[in-house]
Amino acid sequence: MLSVRIPQDRVGVLIGTHGSTKAEIEKISGLKIEVDSETGEVIIDGTSASDPEMPLKVREVVRAIGRGFSPKKAYRLFDSGVYLEIIDLKDFVGKNSKRMKTVRARLIGTNGKTRRIIEELSEAEVSIYGNTVAIIGDYLQLDISRNSIMMILNGNQHGTVYKYLERRRKDVHLSRLDSI
Numbered sequence: 481m482l483s484v485r486i487p488q489d490r491v492g493v494l495i496g497t498h499g500s501t502k503a504e505i506e507k508i509s510g511l512k513i514e515v516d517s518e519t520g521e522v523i524i525d526g527t528s529a530s531d532p533e534m535p536l537k538v539r540e541v542v543r544a545i546g547r548g549f550s551p552k553k554a555y556r557l558f559d560s561g562v563y564l565e566i567i568d569l570k571d572f573v574g575k576n577s578k579r580m581k582t583v584r585a586r587l588i589g590t591n592g593k594t595r596r597i598i599e600e601l602s603e604a605e606v607s608i609y610g611n612t613v614a615i616i617g618d619y620l621q622l623d624i625s626r627n628s629i630m631m632i633l634n635g636n637q638h639g640t641v642y643k644y645l646e647r648r649r650k651d652v653h654l655s656r657l658d659s660i
Contacts, residue, residue: 482524482539486546487610491517494545501551508558509538520546540564544616548609556605556616565622567613572633584608586632594638598628601645603652620655624648 486494495502495515506513511534512525522542526535537558544554544564556562573579587608588595599606602624604617615625624645631641 482526482535484522484524484539484542484546486520486522486542488517488520490546490548491515491520493551494522494542496551501545504551504555505538505541508555509534511535511538513538513542544607544614547612547614548607549605549614549616553605553607553616561618562616563619563622565615565626567615567626567629569611569613569633580611583633586638587613587629589638594632594641597642597645598625601642601649601652602628618655620651624652 493501495517496504502513502515509529511529514523514525516522524535524538524542526538529535540557540563541551541554543566544557545551547564547566557564569580569583573583586594589597595606595608598604602617602621604615604621604625606625606629607614613629615622615629617625627648628641628645631644632638
């Protein structure tokens with residue numbers, strides 16, 4: 481049995497309309513999950529798992545949905561070699577709420593431009609939710625996204641970050657060709 485807690489305002493997304501998302505996760509994984517809508521506690525019953533990694537994958541999918549990803553994007557975590565990384569922004573700004581707002585604004589960009597460019601050029605999924613930034617991608621996608629996010633957190637200009645992403649874009653395309 482694995483347990484994970486997600487924010488209460490994301491419980492509805494995890495359950496889905498008439499339980500559709502929860503049922504989809506159970507169908508894909510072959511595992512049973514229980515969701516406590518009061519506390520946000522999710523229990524994953526891995527006792528019937530034919531694949532020993534499946535309970536861990538389900539936990540990561542649930543965590544991803546809890547960090548602001550749509551279920552469709554979170555389902556990427558069922559694929560082999562795709563991972564979730566969560567960066568806690570409090571580690572960079574402390575408890576200063578004004579600074580947190582500034583950092584989040586820099587990561588999102590005007591009308592979501594910065595987040596969108598990071599996603600497009602690294603081919604990873606990025607979600608900025610609460611005090612966290614979550615990334616879904618393979619090893620290379622995670623590396624490129626994480627580095628660009630760290631550059632922004634360390635105060636680099638957006639132009640510098642975009643140039644870095646453009647340079648690394650070739651690596652993403654080459655890795656995709658290698659996997660064919």
